[in-house]
Amino acid sequence: MVDKVLKGNGLYWGWLTLLLMVMGAGAVAYLVQFNYGLGATGMSRDVTWGIYISQFTFLVGVAAGGLMLVLPYYLHDYKSFGRITLLGEFMAIAAVAMCLMFIIADLGQPMRAMNVILHPTPNSMLFYDMIVLNGYLFLNVLCGFVVLSSEYRGVKYPNWVKPFIYISIPWAISIHTVTAFLYCGLPGRHFWLTAVLAPRFLASAFAAGPALLMVIALIMKRTANFDVGETAKNKLVTIIGYAAIINFFLLGCEVFVGYYSNIPGHMHTLDYLFFGLVDHSTGVMHNNLVPFMRASVAMGILGICMLFISRRQKSDAMLATSCILIFVAFWIDKGLGLVLGGFVPTPMEHVVEYTPTVVELTVTAGVWSTGFFILTLLYKMVVAVKRDSEATLKIS
Amino acid sequence: MDNTRRKFLKLAGLTAAAGVAAPVLGSKALASSAPAAHGEPAAHGGGHHEEAPTGVRHGLVIDTGKFHDNPGLAEKCQKVCHDYHNVPKFNNGKDEIKWIWTEKFANVFPEHSHYKKDDRISSMNILALCNHCDSPPCVRACPTKATFKNKEGAVMMDFHRCIGCRFCMAACPYGARSFNWRSPRGSEDGKPFIEKYNPLFPSRMRGVVEKCSLCAWRTKQGKEPLCVEEANKGVEGAMVFGDLNDPNSDVSMTLRKRFTIQRKPSLGTKPSIFYII
DSSP states (O other): OGGGGGOOOHHHHHHHHHHHHHHHHHHHHHHHHHHHOGGGSSOOSSSOOOHHHHHHHHHHHHHHHTHHHHHHHHHSOOGGGGGTHHHHHHHHHHHHHHHHHHHHHHOSSGGGTTHHHHSOOTTSHHHHHHHHHHHHHHHHHHHHHHHHHHHHTTSOOOGGGHHHHHHHHHHHHHHHHHHHHHHHTOTTOTTTOOTTHHHHHHHHHHHHHHHHHHHHHHHHHHHTOOOOOHHHHHHHHHHHHHHHHHHHHHHHHHHHHHHHHTOHHHHHHHHHHHTOEEOTTTOOEEOTTHHHHHHHHHHHHHHHHHHHHHHHHTOHHHHHHHHHHHHHHHHHIIIIIIHHHHTSSOTTSOOOOOOOOHHHHHHHHHHHHHHHHHHHHHHHHHHHHHHHHHHHHHHO | OHHHHHHHHHHHHHHHHTTOOOHHHHHHHHHHHTTTTTTOOOOOSOOSOOOOSSSOOEEEEEEHHHHHHSTTHHHHHHHHHHHHTTOOOOSSTTTOOOSEEEEEHHHHOTTTOOSSOOHHHHHOEEEEEOOOOSSOHHHHHOSSSOEEEOTTSOEEEOTTTOOOOOHHHHHOTTOOOEEOSSOTTOEETTEESSSSOOTTSOOOOTTOEEOOOTTHHHHTTTOOOHHHHHHHHHSTTSEEEEETTOTTSHHHHHHHHSOOBOSSGGGSOOOSEEEEO
């Protein structure tokens, strides 16, 4: 079964080579950072988490988003998802792997990472995050491979794996909830201190994860001649569309609470993200995230409209565009604005901005490439096995 | 105080649930909680009325007026602290490490800041340092217990255990924590970041968080923190250090006599640093 990854056309090998090159560059950049310290990044005393932790947060969402592809098939016996359920599980594996790499990249003393296990601290949310992320990785590796190898051998997956499949469903919710709790339990960071943070995380995850899968599915339809089917696509459109709408509804709730209550602490970060914020001690306006955040909202709303229209017009190109728009919109929202915005203003109400360095961006690109490398190999396997088993079915 | 009250309520609840008449037990618990509870409201939404029920809790009163009238005194306190503790100077805000420093009133007390402040308050430079909270969010957030409260209530750092995740820095509502973004033992243009290395206190390695420790290494020997000693050399009573749980300590006496404020009391962190404005 694993040997399937060794057979591919020129496009396949070219893509893998490209990813390996970026991974190499990322590794070199990480060595630079490892030798110099995290000062090689743009993070500072005031903005202590940067693009690593924001990518981590976003990718936990992508991993959790796999749930929306797994749940209908296993819990509701929704047969049309037969071709994408495994893709969802394997997407979660790649996403969690990226999350763990981003966490390691962000540690000041990565060699001491095991201290989290050697000195377990149940009052820290990071302790639970460690458990749920590694647990989710384990569950998806187990369920994904058992189900796939059963299919490879032409049998139904064994019953003993069912409990693990059922556990993995609430577990997906837990990974993103705990990740939200990392932020929303901190006093004095008003932007994060909101009870709708976990729900909003889940809503954007359930849109972004399936949106990414949809784009990959449409690419595979062209390059690998692997079609997930119209029914599955229609269902995915519904899921992505409504999850994205719920995310914007929750964002609207945040905006209402901030501006109607008129409490400065609740407005500062929203001001910073969408309009820019003036540092009162220096009089300087800070607004480097404003174009991104405005684009995010515009792209998100446009994406939702196009998503529903694309189904009426049966246009795959439009469907792909709308999913890319939604994915990028939520990447900006959570992968940039949420984490970076939370640090503005500082606890002393100064405004300090963050700009990532080349080293940092290269490491980030390297991690993403590693994730896509894992994803490509896994999907290669799924497609080959699915095609074999379906061919066998046709003959018999 | 809270503890005994909670115990009493639990006890009362239990006896009621069991359907047993509670006068004997109840009155006993009430009697034991009565002397501790005199005249103080229950802890709601922060403020000055919280205490650790037992043991020592070191705290500090800073008389900002005395610092205001003696320009340069705050800087002296900072220098004596940073010199002794090998706090490096990077000359840029991004890598900056500081244990004690000054800020304007509006920045130290954003929640107390208001329209039309008087000239004195507006021009004040106020010392800021770790608040050594009784309920510290940084300790709650740390995934390895590398930051912890010692027996005297000071929030401490274990530089050898810290993994550098900086969760504590996100958790601290006072911006009191610094991170070693690069090695503090290095130098730039031939100038070391630690100007004069003090062999009596360890320098840190890159990738760990550091902060004020309320000079736990000194207070264990019965001495006052360096900044307090330095401040009082300049003006007697500019800083008062002592055990907040001991009603007869200087710091408790000062707190009874003078009106003080704390930084962001509404967050429930229960800071041990008090300010006379």
